[in-house]
Amino acid sequence: MIPRTDLRGTALSALDAAGLHDVLPRAELDVEAAAAAVAPLLADVRERGEAAVLEAGERFDGVRPPSLRVPAEALAQALDRLDPAVRAALEVSIERARRVHEDQRRLDHTTQVVPGGSVTERWLPVRRVGLYAPGGRAVYPSSVVMNVVPAQVAGVEELVVVSPPQREHGGLPHPTILAACALLGVEEVYAAGGAQAVAMLAYGAGACRPVDIVTGPGNVWVAAAKRLVRGVVGIDSEAGPTEIAVLADDSADPAHVAADLISQAEHDVVAAAVLVTDSPALADAVVAELEVQVPQAKHAERIRQALAGRQSAVVLVDDLEAGLRVVDAYAAEHLEVQTRDARRWAYRVRNAGAVFVGPYAPVSLGDYAAGSNHVLPTGGCACHSSGLSVQTFLRGIHVVEYDEGALRDVAPHVVVLAQAEDLPAHGQAVEVRFR
Structure with a gap:
């Protein structure tokens, strides 16, 4: 139903971002x-x-x-x-x-x-x-x-x-x-x-x-x-095909986790669904839930293809510290944190388009009615890009106002820097005002 990647016993701290990228599931989109x-x-x-x-x-x-x-x-x-x-x-x-x-x-x-x-x-x-x-x-x-x-x-x-x-x-x-x-x-x-x-x-x-x-x-x-x-x-x-990653420990409800993975997998056969957990028991229970829930879904075949694809996986780690390193390297469009003290772990996340905290904040809520924006970076771009916001449509413009005294005071520094860059006309454009 869904591939499994076992990173337990792996020295994750020895892997740089490129190394982690190579071992994590990712859609092949050229x-x-x-x-x-x-x-x-x-x-x-x-x-x-x-x-x-x-x-x-x-x-x-x-x-x-x-x-x-x-x-x-x-x-x-x-x-x-x-x-x-x-x-x-x-x-x-x-x-x-x-x-x-x-x-x-x-x-x-x-x-x-x-x-x-x-x-x-x-x-x-x-x-x-x-x-x-x-x-x-x-x-x-x-x-x-x-x-x-x-x-x-x-x-x-x-x-x-x-x-x-x-x-x-x-x-x-x-x-x-x-x-x-x-x-x-x-x-x-x-x-x-x-x-x-x-x-x-x-x-x-x-x-x-x-x-x-x-x-x-x-x-x-x-x-x-x-x-x-x-x-x-x-x-x-x-922004490409949708992604969900879930960071979970053994306190998570496997039915919830499975349903959330399915909810994003139904978008497209290349949608990505990733569970990162330190609990083999939870991993097994989630897979068992997928076996029950997927056949009941309207888009079961599409979901099955998405979950079985190379872009989806259950990733086993030694502990939540390792899991946090994995989800930061993955930089998911949507990241759910379903752990004990979920808010503390969520606020340590550096790379994600949006973070959903605890059992009652599923990605579906953000898709429609949380108030957050669902147009988010995918494909690992959350490590350097943000989701759609008001800032997307704004441009910052600097308006510079100096009077004669203020320009006169700083003029020698402008002239020196202009000469250092071999751009003497820059300095002259200041000096001409005081001749």
Whole structure:
């Protein structure tokens, strides 16, 4: 059902990050190869615009939408027809996400460096953003919430949502995606997915003007496209297939752990599910629970493939200190800590997209209604990258104000440093003001 990696007795302290990376499970995703494959498509969209996007949608999604831009009436109709229970759940998700993200807002701050000389750091939003909502094996209105809310809180003026056209819905994105957009007040929505949607956002196509930043999760083709357009536009990260890691000891409930591994494995056959534990008894009990729970799941075959893949494993360690070293090296998108004194262990974690503490904070809660953001770094990128937040959409700009006296006082130092770098005109630009 799931591979087992036994690191007991291993001198983990002797392994550097690369060594640990080699022994831990990880999905085989060659973004570089995918980038080479999608580069011609991106060039085609850049050259031919809307026609290239529509043709790519027909080829990859099996449908050609009547237009890329989703009509306003389709958004309104989707919201009108939305199941009231789903609407209520989305409203709770939006309210909680907004509450958390409001606390991320940064205020301008002025530092008085010297009398007459100050530097103010201003935080300004980008003007226009492109937000990707996946629509392949599953449909993710929750990703609309997670993309849109921080952008709105940041003060972004123009929000553009893209999502793949659906053959069963006449070439429009899934109605629940459209309803979530309408609920959030997003009016500019396009029936485009995959690499071609990223290219459209970056270069512009048809009615869609280029954006400043592209955010949101997707498959390897979306990640590859984001890598290629970085520099033309900003991106959040190359978020790929989902991951869950669970750090647990013998106090954890095996039914809970198994259910949580399954919950992420149902996303995709390449989704990663990893249990790190110092308890062989718990490991055995979790595997036994998987044998019971997986066949009962709606997407049992997909889950079984994900759990059996090389990206998933039960990892046995000598103790929780070793387990902490393993999960830090793994740098999971989602990390659950189900141990005694779970909060203490959770606050020692350095590398994770998000950390879920104790038996009543499953990853599923974070996916929908914790208030946290679920657009998170994958593939080990949590060791250097953060999840989507208000900061993603803000730029810090320094505003420098010096009067004559303050400049005169520091001028000799500027001139000396300019000469040290053999850039005398830099110094002269200061000295000319006092001749």
